[in-house]
Amino acid sequence: MPLSTAAPQAPHKKAPTAPSAPKIIFRTDGRSETLSLAAGESLLYVFFTQHVGGATNATAGTPTPVAPATAAVGDAKDQELKFILQGRQAHIEVIGIDVARTGAAKVKLTIEHAQGDTRSQAQVKSVLGGNAHGEVHGLIKIDKGADGSDAYFAHRTLLLANAAGKEQPHNHTVPALEIEANEVKAGHASTTGTFDIMDIFYLLTRGLSEEQAQQLVLEGFVLSALEKIADVTTREQAIKAAETRLAQLQEIR
Amino acid sequence: MPKKTTRRTNNNSTSATTASSTNPIPTARPKNIQHPQEDYKPGFHVQEKSVFKTQKGLSEDVVRQISAHKNEPTWMTDFRLKAYATFLKKRMPPWGADLSTINFDDIYYYLKPVNQQGRTWNDIPDEIKSTFDRLGIPQAERRYLAGVGAQYESEVVYHSISKHLEDKGVIFMDTDQALHKHPEIFRKYFSTIVPPADNKFAALNSAVWSGGTFLYVPAGVHVELPLQAYFRINAEKMGQFERTLIIAEEGSSVHYVEGCSAPSYSSESLHSAVVEIVVKKGARVQYTTIQNWDKKVYNLVTKRAQAFQDATMFWLDGNLGSKITMKYPSVYLMEPGARAEILSLAFASDGQHQDAGGKAIHVAPNTTSRIISRSISKRSGRSSYRGTLEVHRGATGVKSHVVxxxxxxxKESRxxxxxxxxxxxxxxxxxxxxxxxxxxxEQxxxxxxxxxxxxxxxxxIVNGFVEPIVKELPMEYAVEMNRLIEMEMEGSIG
Known part of the structure; x- marks a missing residue:
């Protein structure tokens, strides 16, 4: 290999900037909206999905509703959320929670880095039981010239298995990337599965029943996304909304 | 290895001069990517010597002519005609790369260069031999290859199978021959994995297919050496529609390697192949492709395998050339224990769009899949990964990992x-x-x-980046790949 006598340049490291207090938006109505962030703006967007259709009532203690879901995926109202980072140093954090035992929900999340030196972190956590159907699209788009962008999207789904032969929940996830600038960091991850057998086993060895163990893991799965919210009011609001939905889930389990 | 010298004409015109049959003179200019064989510059072609060529464009008549020229049984002619009707009805895919500039009427769909298929290298006409020599199949290597099939224009010109393979009952020949010599096996599997109605380009291939590889490995037979085939697109506006069918019976294993090269032309070429693979219980098939088509070629391929109980299907897909590639090798995991591995490497440079990836469809329980994709975009190139992972109802205990x-x-890459x-x-x-x-x-x-x-x-760094995929290639391809990448990287700054 040819040897070079020129002194190499040390990599340039940027000094971290102090974050400004983020604006917070909290939604549980499943609405679609498009928001633009200007330079230096910081936004925390927390949303809970709305499932459409499905069995309208399920009495406590009964197993999974065997009655067919009244809504197919096509009927689900698309929840379209678009965030455009238009000014430098803009920062968006999205936390989405999708907990359902029936019905269908379709979320189309798009985060566009129109300017460089912007950051985005998006995470969606889904818990699907019964015959629920969840569909999450997460597109990260980094435009040409938006160097210095840092984007990450993670979608994690916990599926609650029903007895063999009964209807099962469905998950459809499409994380996507369209990257046209090269001085960027962009990534995404998606996992789908049920309870980790080792997690449950550990809790069983501590004297919990299988139901209790699953409940704890379930709560941890959803609440861990919300417990890190800095603002106290929002955090409590979010945790309460999550707990309500988890309780509804219990009614049929 | 003796150094070969390139012969050039004194005039600078790019039109083909009449070549003598023993010394073809390259006429096209060399392109960016240099083949590691010193004097080979992709982008050359030899004066075309066609024997039979259908008229430009596609029609029911053209389809009948192709079938008649190959002396096919009626069922195949009917199959082709039906597929042509399907092709007309199907629409272009509404997703993927931009295919709007393909003009189906502006392509020759069939061309047959020689009358007889040769048995050894010496039987092949010199000018065609020189093409293969230039592609870099050194004389010394032939001993180490169990069999080589090479396709010139639309026919497999040369195909040799070593006695060793024949004794084991392995059938390795071009698809046209297989239709005549092994009709029962052929008909049993042909178009069962990729039916004509699957997509527009599968329908097109089903109508005008010619050449390709038929590979049948009997139960329990392990073919140790990789079987290879080369393809070439040589005539102006020539389409390549090879159809490959691989059947691995229970407990067998085989590795098939496909590498392509096409010379430079001023108008586009279309390559629309279909590959169908059946991997039966406990068998293993590896299908390796290194695609380095000229940057004018449209490469739209349907590749699909069905893996049965405890079988493994391994796709290794390297996409370096072509103007546009749309290719998503898939594995349908039909029975418990089946496994899919898809390694996809894409390198897109100026004006290229590599739209590649893989699909794993878990139909049966306790099946596993792993997809690894590495893509590189340079200058204005665009690399896209497109993949599907499905776990059907009833497919319990599935594990899948995609990276x-x-x-x-x-700055201009995408x-x-x-x-x-x-x-x-x-x-x-x-x-x-x-x-x-x-x-x-930092690195x-x-x-x-x-x-x-x-x-x-x-x-x-780039070679290290692609290492997980390159290390699975047969050695000569791995070396070629590393060199190609190094050459592509030269001058990538400024």
Whole structure:
């Protein structure tokens, strides 16, 4: 290999900037909206999905509703959320929670880095039981010239298995990337599965029943996304909304 | 290896001069990517000597002519005609790369260069032999190859199978021959994995297919050496529609390698192949492709395998050339224990769009899949990963892992990732992750501080980036790949 006598340049490291207090938006109505962030703006967007259709009532203690879901995926109202980072140093954090035992929900999340030196972190956590159907699209788009962008999207789904032969929940996830600038960091991850057998086993060895163990893991799965919210009011609001939905889930389990 | 010298004419005109049959004179200019064989410059072609060529464009008449010229049984002629009707009805895919400039009327769909298929290298006409020599099949290597099939224009010109394989009952011949010599096996599997109605280009291939490989491995037979075939597109506006069918019976194993090259022309070429593979219980098939088509070629391929109980299907897909590639090798995991491995490597440079990826469809329980994609985009190239992961109802205990990494080398480069996961069983464990980044400054700095130039450092880093895929290639391809990448990286700065 040819040897070079020129002194190499040390990599340039940027000094971290102090974050400004983020604006917070909290939604549980499943609405679609498009928001633009200007330079230096910081936004925390927390949303809970709305499932459409499905069995309208399920009495406590009964197993999974065997009655067919009244809504197919096509009927689900698309929840379209678009965030455009238009000014430098803009920062968006999205936390989405999708907990359902029936019905269908379709979320189309798009985060566009129109300017460089912007950051985005998006995470969606889904818990699907019964015959629920969840569909999450997460597109990260980094435009040409938006160097210095840092984007990450993670979608994690916990599926609650029903007895063999009964209807099962469905998950459809499409994380996507369209990257046209090269001085960027962009990534995404998606996992789908049920309870980790080792997690449950550990809790069983501590004297919990299988139901209790699953409940704890379930709560941890959803609440861990919300417990890190800095603002106290929002955090409590979010945790309460999550707990309500988890309780509804219990009614049929 | 003796050094070969390139012969050039004195005039600078690019029109083909009449070549004598023993010394073909290259007429086209060399392109960016240099083949590691010293004097070979992709982009040359030899004066075309066609024997039979259908008129330009596609019609029912053309389809009948092709079938008649091949002396096919009635069922195949009917199949082709039906597929042609399907092709007319089907629409172009509404997703993927931009295919709007393909003009189906402006292509020759069939061309047969020689009358008889040769048995050894010596039987082949000199000018055609020189094409293969230039592609780099050195005389000495032939001993080590169990069999070589080479397709010139639309027919497999040369095909030799060693006695060893024949004794084992392995059938390795071009698809046209297989239709005549092994009609029962042929008819049993042909178009069962990719039916004509699957997509527009599968329908097109089903109507005008010619050449390709038929590979049948009997139960329990292990073919140790990789079987290879080369393809060439040589005539102006020539389409390539090879049809490959591979059947691995229970407990067998085979590795098939496909590498392509096409010379440079001023108008587009279309390559629309179909590959069908059946991997039966306990068998293993590896299908390796290194695609380095000229940058004018449209490469739209349907590749699909069905893996049965405890079988493994391994796709290794390298996409370096072509103007547009749309290719998503798939595995349908039909019975418990089946396994899919898809390694996809894409390198897109100026004006190229590599839209590649893989699909794993879990139909049966306790099946596993792993997809690794590495893509590189340089200058204005665009690399896209497109994949599907499905876990059907009843497919319990599935484990799947998909990792896509993309490297963007320049400001104008583009990378996309479009994975889809559809899971209908709670017991499945499906994981997907993707990253897009540029070459790490720290890594560059470290290598340069060790005395490497920036170019050399970049080349090394990129080779390391693609290593998980390249290490699965047969050695000569791995070496070629590393060199091709190094050459592509040269001058990637400024």
């Amino acid at each position: 896509c990494d993309a490297l963007l080398l320049d 990378s996309d990732t479009y994975p889809t996961m559809k899971v209908e069983e709670a017991s499945a464990t499906v994981e997907h992750e993707a990253t897009v980044r540029k070459i790490s400054e 560059l700095f470290y290598l340069q501080s060790r005395g490497l130039t920036e170019d050399a450092a970049r080349g090394m």
